[in-house]
Amino acid sequence: MTFFPKIRSNTPGALNLQVGTEPSPGYRLKRVRGRGGFAEVWEADAPDGQMVALKFMPSSNAATTAREIRTLQSFLVMDHPHLIKHNAVWSLPGYIVINMELAEATLLDLMLVYQNELGQQLEPAMLGLYMWQVADALDFLNARKHLLDGRKVGFQHGDVKPSNILLLGDTAKLTDHGLATPTHGSRTPCPEQGTPAYAAPEAFIGYYSEQSDQYSLAVTYFVLRTGLLPFPPPPNDPSISYLRPMADMSPLPEAERPALLRALSAVPQSRFPTCKDFMTAVLKALKLKAVRDDDTSAWKIVKDDKPDSPRPGSSPNISLAPSPSGVYRRRDVT
Numbered sequence: 001m002t003f004f005p006k007i008r009s010n011t012p013g014a015l016n017l018q019v020g021t022e023p024s025p026g027y028r029l030k031r032v033r034g035r036g037g038f039a040e041v042w043e044a045d046a047p048d049g050q051m052v053a054l055k056f057m058p059s060s061n062a063a064t065t066a067r068e069i070r071t072l073q074s075f076l077v078m079d080h081p082h083l084i085k086h087n088a089v090w091s092l093p094g095y096i097v098i099n100m101e102l103a104e105a106t107l108l109d110l111m112l113v114y115q116n117e118l119g120q121q122l123e124p125a126m127l128g129l130y131m132w133q134v135a136d137a138l139d140f141l142n143a144r145k146h147l148l149d150g151r152k153v154g155f156q157h158g159d160v161k162p163s164n165i166l167l168l169g170d171t172a173k174l175t176d177h178g179l180a181t182p183t184h185g186s187r188t189p190c191p192e193q194g195t196p197a198y199a200a201p202e203a204f205i206g207y208y209s210e211q212s213d214q215y216s217l218a219v220t221y222f223v224l225r226t227g228l229l230p231f232p233p234p235p236n237d238p239s240i241s242y243l244r245p246m247a248d249m250s251p252l253p254e255a256e257r258p259a260l261l262r263a264l265s266a267v268p269q270s271r272f273p274t275c276k277d278f279m280t281a282v283l284k285a286l287k288l289k290a291v292r293d294d295d296t297s298a299w300k301i302v303k304d305d306k307p308d309s310p311r312p313g314s315s316p317n318i319s320l321a322p323s324p325s326g327v328y329r330r331r332d333v334t
Helices: 062-073 107-118 124-142 212-226 254-263 275-285
Strands: 028-035 040-045 051-058 086-092 095-100 146-148 151-156 165-168 171-174 181-183 187-189 207-209 288-291 300-303
Touching: 028 051, 062 086, 062 095, 107 165, 107 212, 124 151, 124 165, 124 171, 124 212, 124 275, 124 288, 124 300, 181 187, 212 254, 212 275, 254 275, 275 288
Parallel strands: none
Antiparallel strands: 028 040, 040 051, 051 095, 086 095, 146 151, 151 181, 165 171, 187 207, 288 300
């Protein structure tokens, strides 16, 4: 579990977040599950007896609170298998509260288990499955087909990183999309939020492109694949004149570098059209591909031994592990 300092509202009379607190009737806080730069997440009992995650975001401005709740409410109707489900949103003195489904861990947690306990990096096929799932969620989120104030918009997540990818069994789900920025075109002014080490260059000068999340996804992949950032971290408060150095691809296998370099281009239009296009190129470099039986079934990662030109006797779907289905499944980590 990854922790930042406690996140507390400075609003007079704000709710006191501690074990046993009842933030709303029927809810009781049990333990902190994580902290980020802008919020704190607690495991809590819900009125129906289920366990949920309650995210507390400090808020002291009534106008800002109303606007943020309106945006957050647009996510309540979103249904995607790789977005964390938002069950309800409400406000309390000093906080906006989001009721979300409870996950087991983050992808960052899993990476640290592999590094610290197993002495190795995440297995490429397992990472490929999780990252494909997140790419699928981002393409859904980015598409301008979501209704907000009677208008169809897309959303740039704005903070894609390992700690914002939650794990529920073999399923990765993107969280923190409540801070997403609605987009109406190819260039959208963006607030000063997110994590600078993962942010696209255009975010430093105040706007998101349609490929900003893809850039962050590429940084996330590099970190989870190698345990390193592809470039030195930016200053804590980078100015609009900040220029990020070229990415150092040397820790990455050579076959994967072209896809990463394209997704990490400083020019948004030079990146891939979609996040799944980026992950398709990464998987191809690993001789893997993502498949599913139909539009409602789960994604699988299988070996792709099919060359660009078919050769006699080749088999495109060879399993990654001894399994009659040819499906790659994550092994348990204890």
